[in-house]
Amino acid sequence: MQKRLLGIHGFKVSEVGLGCWQLGADWGESLSQTTSFNILNEAVKNGITFFDTADVYGNGKSETTIGEFLKTTETPIRVATKFGRAANAFPDKYTKAILRESVEASIERLDVESLDLLQLHCIPIQYLKDGAIFDWLRELKAEGLIKHFGASVETVEEGLICLEQPGLLSLQVIFNIFRQKLVTELLPQAQAKGVGIIVRLPLASGLLSGKFTKDTTFSENDHRNYNKNGEAFNVGETFAGLPFQTGIDLVETIKTNILPSSLTMVQLALRWLLDHPAVSSIIPGASAPNQVISNAAVSSLESLSAETHHALTQLYNTQIHNQIRGGY
Ligand SMILES: NC(=O)c1ccc[n+]([C@@H]2O[C@H](COP(=O)([O-])OP(=O)(O)OC[C@H]3O[C@@H](n4cnc5c(N)ncnc54)[C@H](OP(=O)(O)O)[C@@H]3O)[C@@H](O)[C@H]2O)c1
Secondary structure, eight states: OOEEEETTTTEEEESBOEEOGGGTSSBSSOOOHHHHHHHHHHHHHTTOOEEEOOTTTTTTHHHHHHHHHHTTOOSOOEEEEEESOSTTTTTTOOOHHHHHHHHHHHHHHHTOSSBSEEEEESOOHHHHHHOHHHHHHHHHHHHTSBSOEEEEOSSHHHHHHHHTSTTEEEEEEEOBTTBOGGGTTHHHHHHHTTOEEEEEOTTGGGGGGTOOOTTOOOOTTBHHHHTTTSSSSOGGGSGGGSOHHHHHHHHHHHHHHTOOTTOOHHHHHHHHHHTSTTEEEEOOBOSSHHHHHHHHHGGGSOOOOHHHHHHHHHHIIIIIGGGOOSOO
C-alpha cells in the first residue's frame, strides 16, 4: 500500500482508506459487529491505515465500533471524523459550545486522547462564509482536543471558501469518473495551497463497481432507495447525483468502449482517482470484507494510459456533465 501526505502540514495516510458510513447506517440491513470488525480487520491487513467516519453515522455507532476496533490492533491508524450534520447542530445551531461538546463526545466514542482530524460535515454555506466556526476549530486545535481540522464540502464554491482558511488541513470532496468538475479549479488550488484531498463516493455509491443492473433494487432504509432523487439530503451524495438508470447506461458505455481488458470496473474507477496527484486518499465504503481487499489492491496497479484518461474526460464532457443533479 502506497502512502501519501495528507496536507503539507499533516500526516501520512494510505492512499486507499476506508469509508465507515456503512458501519453506522443508511445502507440497508445494518452491519453486525462481527462483519464490521471483519471489514476493519481486512482493511488493516491490506495496508489501510486511514478511516473516515462521522458523529452522525448511526448516531455514534460507527465511531464507537472504530473505537473498540482500535483497541484490538497495534497498527497505528489515523481516524478522520466529522461534526455538523447531527441534530444537535444541523442545520442552524452552530455554536462554540456545541462544537466542543460534539468533539468531546467523538473523543469518548473513539476512545482517543484527541482527534486526528475533525472535518466540518457539509454545513450550510453561510457558516463557511461567516468563518467564526474556523476560529473555534483553531482554538480546539490550540487546546489539543483536535490535531487538525478540515472540511467536507459539496460544491466547488464551498471548497474555494474553505481554502481561504489558515490551518485547513484537508478538503473532502465527491470525486469520481462521473463527477469531474473539480479537476479544473478546486483540485489545482488545493494542491497549490498544500491542502490534502480526501475523496468520498469513489465508486458513486457502488454504481461504478459495475455490479448493478437496471433491475437492482435497494431496501427501504438504504439511501440508494430513499435518497435516489435527493429526497432526504443532497442528491450528489447518492450515485454522485446521477439518476440510477442513467448511471447504469453510462457504466455499460464505459465497459464496452473504454474499460481495458485487464481491469475490472472497480479497478478502473479507483485507479483513475489515484492517478490524480492532488488526491491524498480515496475512501471507498464497504459492506463486506472482500470489497476491502479488492479496493486496497488498486494501490499496486499501474497508472491508466493517457488514452484511457482522455476517453474518460471526453465521456464526462459530452455525456455526463449535464446530467449531474444538485449543488455541484
Ligand atoms: N458528506 C460527507 O462527508 C460524506 C457523504 C457520503 C460519504 N462519505 C464518506 O465517504 C465514504 C465513501 O463513500 P460512499 O460509501 O458513500 O460511496 P462509495 O465508496 O462510492 O460506495 C460504497 C459502496 O460501493 C460498493 N462497493 C465498495 N467496494 C466494492 C467492491 N470492491 N466491489 C463491489 N462493490 C463495492 C458497496 O456497495 P454495497 O453496499 O451495495 O455492497 C459499498 O457500500 C463513506 O463511507 C463515508 O465515510 C462522506
